[in-house]
Amino acid sequence: MTPLTITSRDAATGPVLEITGDLDYTSAPELRQLLDQLTLMAGQQLVLDLTGLAFCDSSGISALLAARSRAMEQDATVALAAVPANTARILRIVGLDRVFALYPDAAAAVARASVTDLTA
Amino acid sequence: MMGCTDQTSEPGGERDAHAADAVFTSLLEDSAEELYEQAPCGYLSTLMDGTIAKINATLLDWLGLEGSQVVGRMRFTDLLTVGGKLYHETHFAPLLQMQGEVSGIALDLKAADGARLPVLVTSKVKTSQQGEPLLIRTTVFDARDRRAYEAELLRGRTAAEEARRQAEEARRQAEADRARLQEALAVLQQSLLPSALPEIPGLEAGSYYHTASPDLLGGDFYDLFALDGKRWAFFLGDVCGKGPQAAAATSLTRYTLRAAALHDPDPVSVLSTLNMVLHERYSSGDSRYCTAVFGVLEHGEDHVSVQLASGGHPAALVQRADGSAEFLPTPGGMLIGVLPRAEFTATRTELRPGDTLLLYTDGLTEARTGPERELYGEEALHAFTAAQPAAGPQALVTALTGLLAGFGDGLDDDTALLALGMPPVSAPAPDSET
Incomplete structure (x- = not known):
């Protein structure tokens, strides 16, 4: 068990949340609470950087989906960066690999979003 | 030498004592009478019948009475409250008679103004030289603070x-x-679960449910029920989260699946209906999703055909009579309830005698095993199942129940198992087990 820590930073394209540790039944509410307080501007991209994600259960997946709905409510988008193999496998099983934009790392997610921004 | 010293000092000591006595006497202006009357406690003497013969000023003052009202006119018990009188009668007087003295007894006096005065009473019988009782001497201490x-x-x-x-x-x-x-x-x-699986001719079924915590309702569910004379529907799934909200969503899911199946049993259409219901019900705020496998069984001549679809659920596993095992992949089947329209993937297979179809929730495959707390995983489940003798659904469920028990703390999620199959031809009649 690794405790969950979430650090937030601002990229040019919108906030980046670095999620480290276990995202499970006990810790997922922490991410949900943070998301509730998060204000996104229309067209921004929220990046969840999962490089340090040690474990993610169904409650964790629900929290990721909560991030998606939160972003959509505010006309923003969401991207998952550096999804660990285990979680990627679960996302694939539940068909969410086609619902989330996935990137190998946060930099790629931000770069991709700025390109979209320019073309838009 | 020592004796000499003592003798010389003696007259001096006596002189000192006398001087001290004189000082004290003059200082206190003391007399026995004065000491009696003004003592810091009450004194009284009574005849043996209780008539008060003498009483000091202190006690008269406490009682608010004059000496003339009391002496020769009242008995000691007349000074007591009703409760005090009773206690005096039943305890105090008999004790005094037996022992000749009684000490520190708590009684209540009644003052002239009706006030109650808690006191501690000590009495002693004065006797003649022949031992005849003459009178009783009593001291009375104010016990208000103490009480x-x-x-x-x-x-x-x-x-x-x-x-x-x-x-x-x-x-x-x-x-x-x-x-x-x-x-x-x-x-x-x-x-949320069937109390018992129905008996289906030519088919055997086994199930198991493990609750991770008795305090938290789990979100796993399964069911098996008749569609018509020759078809049976089954499902197994997992609603995200735990607790009452998850249980409510599980209940909604279970009855939606049952109702949808009776309307149109096509597995993809059943899961699409569930997706619509969950998405609509939970689209605002508290989202609830689930993963599920839904399928239909139909008897053929020498086999049972299985048609199933999955929404985001781990692939079903088939244990074959020949000792092999295979997953029934349903790639692309989506988590149910997330999107307004979701895709589900269907697949089919045939079960022959000795084949068993196993559905499970991820509590099994996501269990952590060993000192490194590794995920148990689908490969391990495949290997475990292939290694079991093809002895039918109930035997497989029993083997898996043993496996789950072996996980101990590593099994921290609810886990549901549902196994369906045609009994092995050569197996001893399993009727007694069901």
């Missing part, structure tokens, strides 16, 4: 006992509440 203190102690003790009683009552109540809650949870949990 107040005792009353305070008593109140304190009563309060403490009351607090203890209330705490005990609260604990009992909490225990009763907890038992009731556990009972309600158990009933609710049971309502």
